Amino acid sequence: MPPVDLPKPFKIPESVLVVIHTPDLQVLLIERADHPGYWQSVTGSKDSLDEPPAETARREVLEETGFDIAAVGGELVDWQLANVYEIYPQWRHRYAPGVTRNTEHVFGLQLPAPLTPTLAPREHLAWVWLPWHEAADRCFSPSNAEAVLQLPRFSAAETST
Incomplete structure (x- = not known):
């Protein structure tokens, strides 16, 4: 009997963005x-x-870059920002019918120095480290551009605590 392909579950319209x-203030983009x-x-x-956003952030960083935050000496900080935005039409099929908006929790991840990521080839083609304004x-x-523009403010707050 051939295997049955089960339908892929719909994405949850709650996500993370990790700068x-x-x-x-060099920023990694993929x-x-x-x-x-x-x-x-x-x-x-x-x-x-029930997955906490910080756990989602750690998991996604590991999946998309190969960086184990603790192992690379990183510091993950919840910026206490949430963006609510319209899901791009080309990606709405991934969500349940009628879902058009997503809530995105913003985090910063400071690494001691630029590292070489290990990309998941089905998800990303290339990577680059850029100064924050170029990134x-x-x-x-x-929403990603706005978060990167906020980096100097949040980075200063992180170092003053």
Whole structure:
């Protein structure tokens, strides 16, 4: 009997955005495999309704870059920001019928220095470290660009605590 392909469960419309950066505000961007030319920070949806956003952030960083935050000496900080935005039409099929908006929790991940990520080839094609202002210009998503533009403010707050 041939295996039966089960339908893929719908994505949960709650996600994370993780701005990975260095102390001197270099930002890691990765290029989407499903849309070449679309550069972004690490993003991803919750795996379950009860998954805490910080755990989603850790999981997505590991899946998309290969960085184990603790092992690489990183510091994950919840910026206490949430963006609610309209899901791009080309990605709505991934969500339950009628779902058009997503809530995105924003985190910063400071690494001691630029590291070489190990990309998941089905998700990303390339990576680049850029100064924060150049990274903001390259982000295809307005919420991602805005988060990168906030980096100097949040980075200063992180170092003063």
